Structures are given as structure tokens and as C-alpha cells.
Amino acid sequence: TDKDYGQSQITKITISASAVFTEAFTDIEEDFETEYPEIDLIMNFGNAGSLRMQIEGGAPIDVFAPADTNHMDILASKGLIYNYSQKKLAGNSLVMIVPKGNILNISSMEDLIRPEVKRIALSDTEASAVGRYAKQSLSEEGVWNGVQNKLLTGDTVKNSLVYVERGEADAGFVFITDVSSAKPDTIEMITVVPVSTPIAYPIAVVSSTMHSEESQLFIDFVTGEKGKSILEQYGFSIPQNG
Amino acid sequence: MGIKVDFRKRYYNKKSDKKKGKEASFTLDVQFELGDELVVLFGRSGSGKTTTLQCISGLLEPNGGKIVVNDNVYFDCHKRTNLPVQQRSLGYVFQNYALFPHMDVKKNIAYGLKGWNEVNKEKRVIEMLQLLHIEGLEHNYPSQLSGGQKQRVALARALAPKPDILLLDEPFSALDMVVRMKLREKIKEIQRELRIPVLFITHNHVEAFTIADKVVIFHEGRVQQIGTPEDVFYQPSNRHVAELVGLSNIFEDAIALNVDEAPETLVLECGNLKVITNKPDRIVAEKVSWGIRPENLRILPLTDDAKSRENTFKACVKSVVNKGASKVLALEIAEHKNLLLAEMANQFFEDVDLRTGDECLARIEMSKIVIF
Amino acid sequence: MGIKVDFRKRYYNKKSDKKKGKEASFTLDVQFELGDELVVLFGRSGSGKTTTLQCISGLLEPNGGKIVVNDNVYFDCHKRTNLPVQQRSLGYVFQNYALFPHMDVKKNIAYGLKGWNEVNKEKRVIEMLQLLHIEGLEHNYPSQLSGGQKQRVALARALAPKPDILLLDEPFSALDMVVRMKLREKIKEIQRELRIPVLFITHNHVEAFTIADKVVIFHEGRVQQIGTPEDVFYQPSNRHVAELVGLSNIFEDAIALNVDEAPETLVLECGNLKVITNKPDRIVAEKVSWGIRPENLRILPLTDDAKSRENTFKACVKSVVNKGASKVLALEIAEHKNLLLAEMANQFFEDVDLRTGDECLARIEMSKIVIF
Amino acid sequence: MVSVFLKTDELKMLEQVWFPLVITLKIAITSTLLVALIGVIISYLLARRDFRGKWIADVLVTLPLVLPPTVTGYVLVVLLGRNGSLGEILYDITGWTILFTWEAAVIAAFIVSLPLMVKTTTAAIEAVDRDFEYAAFTLGRKELETALFITLPLAKKGILAGTVLSFARAVGEFGATLMVAGNIPGRTNTMSISIYSAFQAGNNELANLLVIILITMSFASMAITAKLVNSWKI
């Protein structure tokens, strides 16, 4: 652990990012560290809720990048992030998927109320972003009441994927970025589900940081050109920063 | 030095009984004061002998009283003294041995030799193995020993550290006669050499007799008599002791009558059985119990001159049991149908050579009658 | 009916020893054939008695041979028969009792009464409690019993189901004489009533003598002699048996000489100790061992006419030990410095009244000399 | 059962708390009963019988402890799902899929707590002196009877310890359960899952309440066990 602290000028920055960013951020880390050799990035991947809880608990985190605005809002309301540093990092879109072959011939959300559609996989409608967005869209389509009893609200997107992959669920909602992590040739993407508020993942500096400058540098880097291109490479859309 | 105890211990069958103030299921109440001698605790099964040793060892805490060994207060209820077991310097042979199952014989024996250097330890262990005739078993584990071998390892373990007091709970019960007799001698030697109190429980009369300096007789949790083997075996102080020490012929509620012509004697009348005995030194009550050991009944052939002697009765042989070196005869006295047990050495039995159904004379030796 | 065994059992101290083909640390090799009688197994500690019972019970599997009890083949190595323990209908008292610690006395005793109805079960348990004098303990747990009480519960448990064979491993070793004598009778009665083979291990001579129909003598894993108590105690077949049955005075390598004047007798010369004895029926070798039981030495006062009789030697008393009913004297024979042990009943001892250092005559009874 | 409640906020809270509690107890008790039963049998065989590949059985039982619960859960989905090897058979016969039911949660809890039961109980049975069993054999009792009335009662402290561990683990089980039973409000949302999702959703109030209830429940059940043990003679 000698390189953890007390050595030369290398500053260590811990980034807590949602698991969806794993690959993108790993690539970004390399580029960033070549550009700023005096900064060592430590990537901590997890699900947004757990990452938020870690920050609430006082874990030494410098930058927070959840795949869910909700968690950022909770921290913001507790003053645990620097509001000024918050930026929109990446956009995503919700998609509806079905098992390969689409035997039930599902083509739209209305089809979900059909009686032969028995199970619909989506993530926790309160705890996860997919769940919340999906619920919102289903409600807006006016099919929420019709599907409510068919829902399999698993923990994470992965659960939904597994259910659809294995045909345990007849349809499911995931982010477009998750589709690539499904087993090849097991699912079909039906539609991109329209959402009323665009899905955008935020990033911000945690207020307990002792390296706010360096943290800001990172945020600038990911939201900068190099970062954007890498993110796009992994299927994220780039939101307009407002 | 020596040992001085006066304590009580109560057992309750259920924990709750104690709280409810119910009577204890067993109460032990012992007092005795003895020197650095070999003391045999003798008593019926369940009379409290093991419990006594456990209280002295500190493995059980008495409910009250005091225990002093070699001038160390082991336990004093009033002063709330209760010396930890470890500081009592005991050698204790448990009735169930309690050998450490995960150590071989050698390690078991050496376990009490704390602070000894390796050379001395080794020497002592070998000494013990020889003393107890278990050489060659040093690498056996307890599960690989016979009952008697286990018992000897337990003894070796207790003796090895040269303790200040030895508590031996039936230490020879599983041994054959050959080792047993040798070990009796050894224990006596060790006691003399170390000059420590040795408390020794046994159910064997001969063992008690040959080994004991003093015998403490227990009955139902109470000490009945303390004395030399001769005292307790030949002059039991009450019926319980008498039965215990093998005074098989006991007659209760006999009326003791003085005989005017012979002031030195006493006639004991028990139903229609009358015997004459020497008057004891102490004053006896009007109603007494008396008894006679089987070996103190003389069996004589049916000749008339013998018949006229005192305490001589015609009897019929009901059974003859060979005990090896002697025979035990159950005799029914012709006049009063009382059953008497007589024991006689085989060599003398041959002289009379009786069988079941035969008749003979039985003489109760006047001087051997015990009144209590 | 009865029991017929002929088997071998080998113990290895380490599992690996067996594979390596090393010699066994203990080898048991027994043969005997006995009827429905009470058989005492008698032998030194570690001689293989318990192992024999375990093999018969099926708790140990012999390495070879055959065991047949009451015409049931329990074990046959060649036919690969090994009847499960459960089907052998045993009553087995373990040397360590093995009472079920989580059951009270009553439940322990009733445990073998499978298939009995509740009423009979209850009755049988009460019967057993009475038989063994442990009434009142039925609700005690084993941890609340004294050693002797535990032993009696173990006996009760084994007897209760009226088994087809009783295997009793030192069943009375922890009992006081009073119960012990009563129980000896009971066991004999039970054997007679049930007409089953009873194998009984004891280290007590008197017990062996009074209880046994037959005695099987073990030594180092081998049967040495089988016979009635009289046979083995009075006519031991070899030195091991002799020592074991209490023939304490043993002389080895004596030269047996025929006496021309008296063809019925034999002179045994052992160093410079010469004794005359009756010639045994069988032919004896030139070199023999002989012995005499302590109680067959007669002690006589130093009078000249006695001295001229055969086998009578002047001796000096080295020690006198009171065994209770008899005294044991260690005598040094004046001429050849041999040490002899003599035992005599107290009542006869009084006649000679010897002390350490006194001189007397010791006569080795010609007819009681045992040659082996 | 739950749907008869009016969904006022208070009633909703009650439902959020009451339902998980009931379902958790139902799952944990069922699974613990099964684990105790089957675990004891496996333990007895491991402790008292010699057979080839015994240690492999031993490892297989312990495996679910080493794997992350999600993986265990995944394996179970693969096995029990409509298209899974076992699940398909079940589906063909009964038309029923066990996945996403409370029974699936029982299976998950069973699998993850079995190693705890087996390890603890095996050690306890091995510690029982065989002499007691031998004594029972000589009294004509078959091995089964002996196991039931002698061996197991003498190993009861270990069995109880294993059962307590299994119960606790079943109550706390979460990863595998979530995978096979989903988090279906009113059907499979156990305490653990509810606590987890309340925390994830940032609903700390509810989470804390549930944690407190869970802890209280644990204390209560442990107090009962302690009383039970105290009443034992041995």
C-alpha cells in the first residue's frame, strides 16, 4: 500500500461510476493518465445506489458518475456534491426487448397487455433508472395498469436481460447500452421507447474531496472531446449540456 | 499437616428444586480430621465418597463448611475462601479416568509435569511406566488401551507430579490381582515417602484392610465411623458399618441381660436365640444389636462333648459355596431356624467335609461377638 | 446351544502398520466351546477379554475364524457371514457403561424393550430397578449417578430385554460387597432361568469362584485353560495361570525325581529346596515348575516332632499383613533363603500368634502341591 | 390478502412492512425445515458412512458458499426456468414454472444455507462417542433408530447451531433469491430485498424501519432458542 499515500506528487482521484461505464471509463482512464501523469485515477464501479450509499457513508470518493439522476439529486439535496461541478455526461435510451424470434409478435407497448404476454422484465421501479423510466413510459402509453401484474422487477438490468435471454420473460425493458451485454443471438430489440424527459447521466465532484481541482480536470476531460468520442464508441449519446 | 474437613454438599435433581426450597435429593455432611496417612473411604455405592473427593479437590464447591489440607485452607465458606483447583497440588484419579483422548500415554502422564525440564520429564514418565507395569504402551492412545491399562495410566498421570495430596477414586478396580497387589505396596511406599495424605476409595475389604492406616466409613452421606482397619472391621459402631464390613450375621433388638454368676459376661436374647458374650467396656443399652463375622463361626462335627460348650448350636447345612481358599456355609440353627453364614478355610473344611443337608455344630465365638 | 468360538483379531497401533505388513501390536486368538453356562473370563489386564466380548457382540469384526452362539452363526470368515449386532440379541454391559446421557435411568433401562407394550415395559423397568437396588433413581440422569449406580443401570439395561446371550464386562467392579454378593446370586439365577450362555469378566478371585460354571483363562491373547473353578484354581495348567489364580509360591525348573521306596511320590528339587509330592496321574517332564497356594502352607509352632514330618521347614517371619479375615505371612525358609507366602485365618493365627522376626515351622502340604 | 387494504399512505407503509415480514418468515421457516431435515441426513451420511468420493460430496455441498449468490441464482434460473433442464420437465408436467414464486425463494435459501447446516452438523455428529451407538446396537436398535434417538439427540447442540445459522442465512438471503424469485411486490419481496431496494431508492426511512424489525425478529428468535437450550438437561 506504499503507493497509496505519502509518496511524491502523484494525486489519487477516486471515481465512483455506474457499472455501465466500466469499459468506457477504463479507456478514458488510460488517456487521461497519459495526459495528466501526476494524477492517478482509481475507478470504483458499482450500481448507482450502492455508490451513493458509499458517499453518504463518508467513503473517500472524489467524483460521482451514476447512471441515474435520482442518486445525484439525493446527494445534491444533502449537500454532498458540488452543485457547480455537475454536468451531463452521457445520454442513453430505453429499449424494449423480446426473446429471439419474437414468437408473441410484440411490436409495441400496447402489445404488452395482450393476455399471452405473461411476464415483463424490468428493474426495480423505484430503485433503478430503467425501472423508473419504463414505468413512466408505460403509464404515459396508458398500459401501466394492464401490465402491472405481469412485472418481474429484478434488481438490476442484468436480471431483466437474463430473464429475456432465457425466455423466462416475454418482454423486457433495458437501456440500449445494455443490449450488447446480452448473450449473442438471444434477444431482439423491438423499439426504442420514447421517454418524456431525456435520459442523461450526470457527473459531479463530491464535496468531501480534497482534490477538487484534479477532480474537475477529470470531469472536464470526460465531457471534453476525447471523453465524448470514447463514450459514443460504447453506445452512449452525448447530451446537450445546459 | 494432614487433612481436616467439615463440610456439607447438597445435590438437587432439578435446578428448580433448589430455588423452590425443596429438600435436596442427596446431602453429604462429612467431618474428619486425619494426619498424613493412607485413608480408605469405605461405603455403599452412592454413599458420597466420590462427592467427598470432588469437594476436597475443588471440582465441586461445598454448600458450607471448611476444608484444610496440609495447613492450607482449601475452602472456607465463612471467609469465602475457595482455592482454585490448580493451586491445590492434587493427584486425582477419576472414577472414569478422564484420560486425554488426543494425547498418547506418554503425553498424558507428562501433562502434569509443568515446569520440569525435558530430561527429568522423560525420566519421570519412564519411572511411572515401570511403576505401573505399562512399559511399551507409551505411544498408545487411550482408545487403544484396555480398561485396566487406562486405569493405570490415570494413576501414573496423577502420581507423576508428586502432589501434596492424593485422591484416588477406586484406582485399582479394573486391575488383575497380580498388579493390584504390587500396586498396593507401591501406593503405601509412595505415601510413606512423600508423607502426604492419601484418600483412597475402594470396595474391596482386603484392600481396605491391607492398605489403610485409617478407614472412614460412609453411609448415606454421613461419616459413621473412623478408625484403624481393625477398629472398623472388628468393632463396627453400628449396623450400617457392620453390614458393610462383612459382619453378615446380624441380630437386631436383642435384649442384653446381665448374668449374676458371671459378671464379666452378658446374655443376648433375640427371639429364642440366646448367646453369651463378654461384657463390653462401655455401658450397653437394654436393647442392642449384635453380630458375628462368618469366619468367627466355628463348625464342629456333631460330637456330644462339643455340644455342651457355650454358644454352640446344632445346625443344618443349607448350602456350601466355594470361594476358592475358603468355603461359605449357610447354616440353619435347628432350634430357632435362624440362618447363619459361616466361612472356613478349605484346609479346615476338609476335616469336617460337610454337604448340603448334613448336620453339624456351629459355635459362635464368644469373644468375637460384636455389640453395637 | 451354547457358544462356540474360534477366531483371531489383530490390533495395529497405526493404520499404516497393517498395510506395511508389520506385526500386529496385539493378537487375540481364542478357541472355546461352552454350553449354556456361566463362564468367567479371567486374565491379566490387557490379555484380550474385552476384545473377545466385542468380537462376539459384533462390535468388532474378527480377522478370521468363526463364532457360533446358540446355533446361530454370528460370524464366519470363510462364508463372509457377519450377523449385524442388532440381530444377535445380546445383553452387553460395557466396561465404561456407555449409558445414554440424554435419557434418565428409566428410559435407559427401557431402551432395549422394543416392541413391548407400555404396561409390560413399565413393569419390567420396575422389576429391574428392584433387582439392582436402584429404586428411587429412575428419574436421575446418568450424570447424576454415582459410579456404582451407573454400573447397575448398565446392567439393568442389558438384562431387561431377556437376551439370548449375556456379555458382562466387569459388571460388578464398582459395587460394594453388600450389593455385589446379592447380585452374584441374581446373575446365577438369571442364567439358570433363561438358560443362556453368560460370559462374565472379573478380576475378583472369589467372584470367579462363586459364580462360574466354567472359567476361561486368558493370557496375552490366548486361552490358557478352560475348566471349572476348581480345575483352574487348584490345578492351573501353567505358570501364567498359576500366577493369575493366586498360586503365589512358584518354583521353576525343579528337577522331578522318582523315589524308589515310595513309587507314589515324587521329589521336587529346586536349588537346595526339596519337597515331596504325590505323583500326578500324567507323566511329568524331568524339569517342572511347581507351586503352592499361600493358604496351603501350614504354620506350626517350633516343636520337634512336627519338624520331622515331610516338607516341613524352619522359617523366619519377615512380615505379617492383616487381610481382615486372615493374615498373610512372608516367611523366609532358614535353610535355603526362599521366600514363601502363607495365609491363615485369623482364628488359627491366634493360636500361633507370630510377629515379624519370630521363628516357626512351615509345612508345604504335600497333597496341595501343584505341578505344571 | 394484501390488496384488500386501502392504499392510503399509512396502509401502504404497513403493506411495505407487513408483507415482506410475512413472506420472509414463510420462506425462511420453510427453507430451514427443509435444510434441517435434508442437512441432517447428509451430515449423518458424511459423518458415519464411508463411501467413495465422500469428500467430493462434501465440496459440492459447500460450493454455494464460495460462489457469489448471483451466480448461484443464475445457475438456478438456468435449471429451474421454463426453458431450464429441470424447469422444463416440471413445466411439461404441471404447466407451472417455479421461477418467480416464493417456492423459488425457498430453493435459493435452501441452497445457500445447506452448507452451513451440513458443516456444523457433520462436526457435531462426528463428536458423538460411538460407544453410545454401539450400546444401542447391542440393544437391538437398527441404525436408523439409533441415529434418530441416540446420535442426533446427542448432537443436538450442533444441529441447533446449524439450524440457527441456516435460518439466519435464509432470512438474510438476497442475491440468489432476487435472481430466481424476482422482486415482485406482494409476492416475493422479502425483508432483505425490501431493505435493499429501499436503500437503493434512497428511502432510508423505510429501510431503517425494516432493519429494525429484522433485528428485533432476530433477537426474539434467538431468545427463544436460548430458552430452549437452557431447558436441556444435556
Next chain:
Amino acid sequence: MVSVFLKTDELKMLEQVWFPLVITLKIAITSTLLVALIGVIISYLLARRDFRGKWIADVLVTLPLVLPPTVTGYVLVVLLGRNGSLGEILYDITGWTILFTWEAAVIAAFIVSLPLMVKTTTAAIEAVDRDFEYAAFTLGRKELETALFITLPLAKKGILAGTVLSFARAVGEFGATLMVAGNIPGRTNTMSISIYSAFQAGNNELANLLVIILITMSFASMAITAKLVNSWKI
């Protein structure tokens, strides 16, 4: 250590496999040693001493088993974080925060496996016949010596079972670890966490490889244990 590798695809795979294996062993072994040591002490006290509130101690030890690991992890984060009671003291003294280090993972694994150790060992110690301890006392041995050389050796099967359980649990630990140690590639990504994230990310190849390695490792360590037990006389 890892950074010296060239990041070719093959080497990356090696790193993805090798590092988690090493860190997992490091964490599991450290935590198991601690658990064994402390667990045995606690178990001895629970089994052999009478004190007030003994059952409360008992419940407290078992609690981490009942709670979802994430909650346990959260509690630990709160305690050990820079603002936590313990964490603050540590930080003030050393300027170091334990969170997100492998030491934190050790603590998490310790907490979740302690109940397994304690329950199993307590039962095993309780099963040791007190007569052996009494015999040691009469031979002048203090309680500590007796515990070390008599009681614990006689309870060793139970202690071993507890240790195996604790090791397995430490290897499989995941929820609490993720919370306190994070999932930091190259620092705290244990096997379990790597399997989890590989699985989540749909990298089934890696996930399967890791699972196979984990299972192999379990078999190996169990085989060693089995050998050890076989060599015991008792």
C-alpha cells in the same frame, strides 16, 4: 505489480483472472485467520463462561448473517468512513482511510463470516466433556492452558468446520465487500466481485473462467482439509 504487464489482450485476461485470485486469497486467508482466532476466543467464552447478557452477545454475533450484506456493508461504511466514529479516529491519527482498500474487504469478510465460526465452534466446545478440563485443572493447569491444550484440540473438528465455512464465506463474500471496498480494478476486485461484474457486463467467457477457477480452488482447499482430518488420530 500488475501494471508491469503489457496490456495486450492476453495479458489483460491474465490480469483479469490473476489479480482477483491473488486478492481474494489474500483477503480470505487474512480474514479467516482473524476469524479463527477471534471466533475461537468468543466461542470459548460463550461456551464456558456464564455472564450477564450472554445471549445478547450471541445475537450480536449472529446479526450480520440476518442482514442483507449490503446493509452490513453500509453500516461498516458509516463506521469506517472518514465521518464515521471509528474511521474518523483512524483518519485523525494516520491520515488514512481504510475504505476502498483490501483491508476493508478483510473487515467485511470478517464480519460476515464471524457468525459461522462462532456458532459452529461454540457448539463444538460445548460438546467437549468437562471431565477432561477438570483433569487438567487437577494437574495444575490454568484455564488458559487447559483451553489451549485440552478443550480446543478436543473441539478441533468443529473448529475446522467453522474455519472452512468462514473461509468459503470469505471467498464468496460479495455484498458487504462491494460496499466497503468498492470494485476497484487492480485493488479490490475479488473473484466474487469480478465474477459479478463480468456477469453483469455480459462477459460470460470471463465469468465462466472465473467460476471454474473458484470451484477448482475450493476443491483443492477442501482436499487439503480432508487430508488433514484423515491424519488426525481423534
